[in-house]
Amino acid sequence: MLKIYNICKSFNDVKVLEDISFDIKKSGILGLAGPSGCGKSTLLRCIQKLESFDKGTMECNGRVCFMFQDFQLFPHMTVLQNLTYAPDLKDRDKKEEHKNQAESILKNLGIGSKAEKYPVALSGGQKQRVALARSLITNPDILLCDEPTSGLDVSTTMDVVSLLKSVNEQFGVTMIIASHDLDFLTKISDRIILLKNGTIAVDVDPRQCDDPVNYLKKYY
Amino acid sequence: MNKVIPNFLYIGSGVLLTLQLTFGGVFIGTILGIVLSVLRYSGIAGPIITGIISLLRGTPLILQLSFIYFIAPSILGFRLSFLWAGIWAFGINSSAYVAEILRSGIESLPKGQFEAAKTLEITRFYMWKDIILPQVIANIFPAMVNEVIALLKETALIAMIGGLDIMRRAQTVAAEQYEYLMPLCMAGVYYYGLVLSIEFVGKKIEKWKPYAKDS
Numbered sequence: 001m002l003k004i005y006n007i008c009k010s011f012n013d014v015k016v017l018e019d020i021s022f023d024i025k026k027s028g029i030l031g032l033a034g035p036s037g038c039g040k041s042t043l044l045r046c047i048q049k050l051e052s053f054d055k056g057t058m059e060c061n062g063r064v065c066f067m068f069q070d071f072q073l074f075p076h077m078t079v080l081q082n083l084t085y086a087p088d089l090k091d092r093d094k095k096e097e098h099k100n101q102a103e104s105i106l107k108n109l110g111i112g113s114k115a116e117k118y119p120v121a122l123s124g125g126q127k128q129r130v131a132l133a134r135s136l137i138t139n140p141d142i143l144l145c146d147e148p149t150s151g152l153d154v155s156t157t158m159d160v161v162s163l164l165k166s167v168n169e170q171f172g173v174t175m176i177i178a179s180h181d182l183d184f185l186t187k188i189s190d191r192i193i194l195l196k197n198g199t200i201a202v203d204v205d206p207r208q209c210d211d212p213v214n215y216l217k218k219y220y
Numbered sequence: 221m222n223k224v225i226p227n228f229l230y231i232g233s234g235v236l237l238t239l240q241l242t243f244g245g246v247f248i249g250t251i252l253g254i255v256l257s258v259l260r261y262s263g264i265a266g267p268i269i270t271g272i273i274s275l276l277r278g279t280p281l282i283l284q285l286s287f288i289y290f291i292a293p294s295i296l297g298f299r300l301s302f303l304w305a306g307i308w309a310f311g312i313n314s315s316a317y318v319a320e321i322l323r324s325g326i327e328s329l330p331k332g333q334f335e336a337a338k339t340l341e342i343t344r345f346y347m348w349k350d351i352i353l354p355q356v357i358a359n360i361f362p363a364m365v366n367e368v369i370a371l372l373k374e375t376a377l378i379a380m381i382g383g384l385d386i387m388r389r390a391q392t393v394a395a396e397q398y399e400y401l402m403p404l405c406m407a408g409v410y411y412y413g414l415v416l417s418i419e420f421v422g423k424k425i426e427k428w429k430p431y432a433k434d435s
Contacts, residue, residue, distance in 0.1 A: 050335050065339060072336035076354050076431045085350070086340035118431040138340065 001026045001174055002047070002142060007056035009042055016042045017053070018198045024176070029168055031189030032178040033216060038195040040178035044144045047176070062141025069147040071131040073119040079106065079130050080115040083137050105133045109163070125156055129163070136171055145177040149184050157181070161188050186212040194219050224402065227393050231406045234386040238414070241306045241375040241385070246368050248311025253318025276316035282377050285309040289381045306378045310371055317367055325360035326352065358429055365422035369415050386410045
């Protein structure tokens, strides 16, 4: 579904990604782990084409959508408008269909009652669900999530694990999740790539390890 | 004392000209300011636009007004009335400030808003029209109200080319009656009243922002 060959990326002579190569198959959840500044977000941004890479190639069969760490909802639009604005622009004849689809996704994610609210009136967790819903309505094949548990407590992190897992199962969306939280990633991913200093330090299936968190910590 | 009311009314009849110059100037200034901003951000003639803005902000308004009223006719081939010369001079001058206000408004938006629009495959036109500008306009509104107030006070320069605005009328009364205190205080009352009215309307509009309310 996504193949990346020898991607390199530098910012002002500082090498952020060096020779990154991997491929992912449909419907899996890939965790991108590593300490702050190791290149996780940059790699996601390169996949989404928000950044260009200096060297390497990428093959992608399908639509990619990006869920930002700080959600980036449009503050002057209601939750429903946040979801339907882009699809309505592409196909103006299907506005009613988009509205129904958006309401159904919101209901599915447990925030059906928030459709007419503005983002300012939502909690952090609700904003995250809206951001997720806004990505899902575009029918992505691959969903890129940048630090989805940043700043969340343990119980909310567990909510995010079950939310993303259920989205992965229900919508069949392949996910790449960047996070520095190893505990979270080992619970959600079926494969983890740990980046260190811009290179792949380890590529592992956490389900095959007895203690995946400690195993990954060795490479941190 | 028996001249107080006639003087007050005479000075007050300059309010219309002051308002024409202010709102005419703001209208032209806003349109030209948006054009300057778009040209600067689209990369067309960026350094030239930056130079024009710098020149307009770096020279006195009275100089620009004199240029348009006294020198431009020899270039254009016709003379503008003092009203239109004033509106264009105040508008052109204001456009530089509006362009700077817009720049600060655009730069204050998180980069992620542009990126979110890009990831949702929203075209540049709709991104600017429906995502960026509505947020920028809401953010810069208080600064735009300040610009209107500043321009209102600057319109007193129209006296230099013969416009009978509030200030010019106050000076005329003062010169005729050898009495400065009362006419100047009257002019001050008119200007202050106009500024308070603009502030009042501005605050009312500013408060009308449904998405800023936590409900």
